[in-house]
Amino acid sequence: MRARDFLVEIGTEELPPGSLAALSAAFAEGLVSGLAGASLTHGDIEPFATPRRLALVVKRLAARQADQKLTRKGPPVTAAFDANGQPTRAALAFAESCGVQLDQLGRVEEPKGVFLHYSGVKPGLPAAEVLPGLVQQALDRLPIARRMRWGTGAAEFVRPVHWVVMLHGQQVIDCTLFGIRAGDRSRGHRFHAPGEFKVTPTTYESRLETVGKVVPSATRRRKLILDGVSALAAELGGTALLPGDLLDEVTALVEWPVPVAGRFEESFLRLPEEVVIATVRDHQRYFPVRDSEGRLTSHFITVSNIDSRDPTQVRAGNERVVRPRLSDAAFFWDGDLKRSLAERREELAAVTYHRKLGSQLQRTHRVEALAEQLASATGADPALARRAAELAKCDLLTAMVGEFPELQGTMGRYYAAAAGEPAEVACALEEQYLPRFAGDRLPATPLGCSLALADRLDTLVGIFAAGEKPSGTKDPYGLRRAALGLLRILIELRIEVDLVALIDTALSAVRADMRRGEASADVVVTTGTFRALPDTDPVAAEVYDYIMERLRGYYAENAPAFSSDMLDAVLARRPVSPLDLDTRLHALSAFVALPEAASLTAANKRIANLLRKAEDDIPPRVDASLLEDPAERALAIALEGLRPEVEALLEARRYDAALRRLASLRPAVDAFFDGVMVMAESAALRRNRLGLLAIIERLFVRVGDLSRLQA
Amino acid sequence: MPKQAPIPPRTFQDLVFALKRYWAEQGCVILEPYDLEMGAGTFHAATFLRAVGPEPWSAAYVQPSRRPTDGRYGENPFRLQHYFQFQVVLKPSPDDIIERYLGSLRALGFDPLTHDIRLVEDNWESPTLGAWGLGWEIWLNGMEITQFTYFQQVGGLDCRPVMGEITYGLERLAMYLQGVDSAYDLVWSDGPLGRVTYGDIYHQNEVEQSKYNFEQADTADLFRRFESHETECKRLLELGLALPAYEQMLKGSHTFNLLDARRAISVTERQRYILRVRGLARGVAEAYYQSRESLGFPMVSSKP
Numbered sequence A: 001m002r003a004r005d006f007l008v009e010i011g012t013e014e015l016p017p018g019s020l021a022a023l024s025a026a027f028a029e030g031l032v033s034g035l036a037g038a039s040l041t042h043g044d045i046e047p048f049a050t051p052r053r054l055a056l057v058v059k060r061l062a063a064r065q066a067d068q069k070l071t072r073k074g075p076p077v078t079a080a081f082d083a084n085g086q087p088t089r090a091a092l093a094f095a096e097s098c099g100v101q102l103d104q105l106g107r108v109e110e111p112k113g114v115f116l117h118y119s120g121v122k123p124g125l126p127a128a129e130v131l132p133g134l135v136q137q138a139l140d141r142l143p144i145a146r147r148m149r150w151g152t153g154a155a156e157f158v159r160p161v162h163w164v165v166m167l168h169g170q171q172v173i174d175c176t177l178f179g180i181r182a183g184d185r186s187r188g189h190r191f192h193a194p195g196e197f198k199v200t201p202t203t204y205e206s207r208l209e210t211v212g213k214v215v216p217s218a219t220r221r222r223k224l225i226l227d228g229v230s231a232l233a234a235e236l237g238g239t240a241l242l243p244g245d246l247l248d249e250v251t252a253l254v255e256w257p258v259p260v261a262g263r264f265e266e267s268f269l270r271l272p273e274e275v276v277i278a279t280v281r282d283h284q285r286y287f288p289v290r291d292s293e294g295r296l297t298s299h300f301i302t303v304s305n306i307d308s309r310d311p312t313q314v315r316a317g318n319e320r321v322v323r324p325r326l327s328d329a330a331f332f333w334d335g336d337l338k339r340s341l342a343e344r345r346e347e348l349a350a351v352t353y354h355r356k357l358g359s360q361l362q363r364t365h366r367v368e369a370l371a372e373q374l375a376s377a378t379g380a381d382p383a384l385a386r387r388a389a390e391l392a393k394c395d396l397l398t399a400m401v402g403e404f405p406e407l408q409g410t411m412g413r414y415y416a417a418a419a420g421e422p423a424e425v426a427c428a429l430e431e432q433y434l435p436r437f438a439g440d441r442l443p444a445t446p447l448g449c450s451l452a453l454a455d456r457l458d459t460l461v462g463i464f465a466a467g468e469k470p471s472g473t474k475d476p477y478g479l480r481r482a483a484l485g486l487l488r489i490l491i492e493l494r495i496e497v498d499l500v501a502l503i504d505t506a507l508s509a510v511r512a513d514m515r516r517g518e519a520s521a522d523v524v525v526t527t528g529t530f531r532a533l534p535d536t537d538p539v540a541a542e543v544y545d546y547i548m549e550r551l552r553g554y555y556a557e558n559a560p561a562f563s564s565d566m567l568d569a570v571l572a573r574r575p576v577s578p579l580d581l582d583t584r585l586h587a588l589s590a591f592v593a594l595p596e597a598a599s600l601t602a603a604n605k606r607i608a609n610l611l612r613k614a615e616d617d618i619p620p621r622v623d624a625s626l627l628e629d630p631a632e633r634a635l636a637i638a639l640e641g642l643r644p645e646v647e648a649l650l651e652a653r654r655y656d657a658a659l660r661r662l663a664s665l666r667p668a669v670d671a672f673f674d675g676v677m678v679m680a681e682s683a684a685l686r687r688n689r690l691g692l693l694a695i696i697e698r699l700f701v702r703v704g705d706l707s708r709l710q711a
Numbered sequence B: 001m002p003k004q005a006p007i008p009p010r011t012f013q014d015l016v017f018a019l020k021r022y023w024a025e026q027g028c029v030i031l032e033p034y035d036l037e038m039g040a041g042t043f044h045a046a047t048f049l050r051a052v053g054p055e056p057w058s059a060a061y062v063q064p065s066r067r068p069t070d071g072r073y074g075e076n077p078f079r080l081q082h083y084f085q086f087q088v089v090l091k092p093s094p095d096d097i098i099e100r101y102l103g104s105l106r107a108l109g110f111d112p113l114t115h116d117i118r119l120v121e122d123n124w125e126s127p128t129l130g131a132w133g134l135g136w137e138i139w140l141n142g143m144e145i146t147q148f149t150y151f152q153q154v155g156g157l158d159c160r161p162v163m164g165e166i167t168y169g170l171e172r173l174a175m176y177l178q179g180v181d182s183a184y185d186l187v188w189s190d191g192p193l194g195r196v197t198y199g200d201i202y203h204q205n206e207v208e209q210s211k212y213n214f215e216q217a218d219t220a221d222l223f224r225r226f227e228s229h230e231t232e233c234k235r236l237l238e239l240g241l242a243l244p245a246y247e248q249m250l251k252g253s254h255t256f257n258l259l260d261a262r263r264a265i266s267v268t269e270r271q272r273y274i275l276r277v278r279g280l281a282r283g284v285a286e287a288y289y290q291s292r293e294s295l296g297f298p299m300v301s302s303k304p
Helices: A017-037 A089-098 A127-140 A204-210 A218-235 A244-251 A266-270 A273-283 A311-336 A341-350 A360-378 A382-391 A399-403 A410-418 A423-431 A446-465 A479-492 A499-521 A538-558 A564-571 A578-592 A597-613 A630-651 A655-663 A666-675 A683-701 B012-025 B097-107 B170-178 B198-216 B219-238 B242-261 B267-294 B298-302
Strands: A004-012 A045-050 A053-061 A068-076 A106-110 A113-122 A161-168 A185-187 A196-198 A238-240 A258-263 A287-291 A296-304 A352-354 B057-066 B082-091 B117-121 B124-126 B131-140 B143-154 B164-169 B187-191 B194-197
Touching (some): A004 A127, A017 A053, A017 A218, A017 A244, A017 B117, A045 A218, A089 A113, A127 A161, A185 A204, A218 A238, A218 A244, A218 A287, A218 A296, A238 A296, A258 A311, A266 A273, A273 A287, A311 A399, A311 B143, A341 A360, A341 A410, A352 A360, A360 A382, A382 A446, A410 A423, A446 A479, A446 A499, A479 A538, A479 A578, A499 A538, A538 A564, A538 A578, A564 A578, A578 A655, A597 A683, A630 A666, A655 A683, B012 B082, B012 B097, B012 B187, B082 B170, B082 B198, B097 B117, B097 B143, B143 B170, B164 B170, B187 B198, B194 B198, B198 B242, B219 B267, B242 B267
Antiparallel strands (some): A004 A053, A106 A113, A185 A196, A238 A287, B082 B164, B117 B131, B124 B131, B131 B143, B143 B164
16 A cells, blocks of 8 residues: 555644644644654655644655564574473473464574574554554643543543544544544534535645635744735735734634724824733734834734624724723823822832842842942943932832733833933833843843843842742743843943952842841840851852853853853853853854864863872972973973963953964974973972973963863 | 524613523523622532532523722723623533534624634633633624633532533623623613613712722721631531531632722732632532532432
């Protein structure tokens, strides 16, 4: 039998739009890996996913598994037959386990002797027998947060299952999934084509579309929505805002997309556009429309799931829904504007930030000090930095942010501007939350950077000090994101800071607030001595290590040329500035590409070993009179020749140039190790040679510990 | 025989009649509201308790629902601290439960090939009831008109079989049918004795109850009452009196909602109160299961 296309379709009640794409991809991957494991060859696999179905078409799926060649070794011939040449029990048992007669077994000669040997073929099973198990297994492994039961059944899935199609070519695969017998009949659109109809693997997509009024391919549906909404927006004289995540969600909400345009009252355009967009987008999944000048218009586009007999009713209904929503938003906006942001600041005292870390007002005070201190590094005005930090969390108390938490910062910007705060301050209030996610934009102003950095530092240090550092996948305070954001701002915007000192400052402020909290919480104050704080707070190092560890993921994604061992080499120096670390990494990766690198890396490892094992005091300088060997003399001369220049380069943080100069030492270093015995009998010679090597190490190590590089 | 297209209900009471008639024809027991304050139709014993255990059960009823924090002194056109839900429960959830629900919309005059009807994921979890389920909100041209939930757990007990719960927001649906923008403008009845609006009946109630909820409720007394309902509930549970204990839990739960509206409970304390009510709900669910079990689950055999 030839290979034929295979179709599996699971027909369900409406699936969660947020996870449809992930379910579809996982279903395809699961089946592909199952087919590979079962030695069933096949061509391309095409996934289909709609709100009411998950389906896969596998091209040219083999009719049966490949036959498996089996070989087995039995007992040695000496143990297989007794003195009389009669087969022993061991021999008979082996033959039986192979399913053959003893005389059908062969012999194999090995160094240890001659053994009984079986070679045979295990015939592959027909695909039809294997497929139900593979499909079931793929479905069982879908990433479903919570599976549900329905009716009286015991079956569990994302949502109740109503039909199952499983076809290999024209042949229905005889099986039962979720208590439902698989067949060759699919169902169409819930309203346009609710009946059953026959499908085949080759006609699946076209039959669903023509008979079923369903566009089964999510990719194609997404394209239809994108094109349809764009065309409708163009008719309205504008362009639609089509963010990818909203497109994905709408794609997962409809089987037969039909865009419908609607309008709200012009008067709502007096609201900040982010508010209007959040209202129509988040609550209603509508696409807002901008005019040719980029201004938001009162048009919106919704994507309905039917080809309505009367689209005006669909439009009118949707318009009715958006009106009260926008009225609500306008009510919040007008109400919020009755008080300035600054007036709300004292109310932050009543909002708990964290049980151990005090109120939002206390946190605000800490961030104020940090933002002001950071101003010199970012180039911001310190007084404005303090002002921005004072107002930073006030918008959390507004009704609008209460309703639309994702507008935090943005509303701060509007309300600050409305209260006459300086424009930079207003802007910084929004930028403090940047970057919000991987790949998001960074703050564009020095003031925004100061606030964003200060906010993240306090969060990281505070939560660590409160004993809630992330563990495993649990990261409720978003510390991973905070650390990455901090690093991205420092490295990508080239801001030079002493991170170690900043952590210390932030930590002592947090500790002071924690002590204040404990003192007020304890009614009974024990008399006697106060527990002395350790000189160095162990949390400081923990926070530093945690932040720096994030660089591994950051570089793996953004600069794969910076390998993990290069990062180790640089981190070994515990650099205080992430920007400086980044500069060193660039230098190191350029160095590794040099022809001299391998040899010099090996030399550095050797030097590190020698110095570690040496029991002698290593002199800080080399005594020229003790340089006996021409090779060591040449090395010392070469080293002295380039040392002042290299030191100047290192001082100027021109690590790249410094390493390139140091690379020129290679012939001298190679010659030294070839011709000179470092661990000489004479203590004076030995110590002098170790001293020479120590100078080399000290120069290299100022960029990074090269001995940690992989050869 | 060709069926005539249904005539959409003109008044609020016609809407209730139409839903009751439809679900009665489907085989539901038509019940009256539970006579205690509660936040939603789910708290009616006909839902919460009947979801427990193996006995089949199908019912429909209107439940006046109180959410003190939603009060707006009668000034907001669609936010009310006292409103109506129409609740339908079907246990075990039939295979065609969605079709049956859509049938009810057809009976109200909504043609699904004219109106865009959508099932949008919305999972339900009630921390106070120790209950959760998966389901949807149902959109009619973008407006949420119904909550649809397959109960998975109630009072901490697995639901076997599963109860399907359908909750219509009556005001919203009526506002859509009548084309008005304020709940107070809804026509409740329009007969030979004249026209009466929702506002005529309930506006004063919204104003005065909002005042009570937000300003006048005696918090010290409410705290005391919460304690006493909790104590009483636990005592009754020890006696195996599940139904009276359930009423004490309901009263405790409403008392908590009032305290919440008065902002008398801090954020961290709030969680503790919710856990206390949940503890009671769990105890009631278990006691009810045991009492039905000792009766031999009498309704199991009544299944046709």
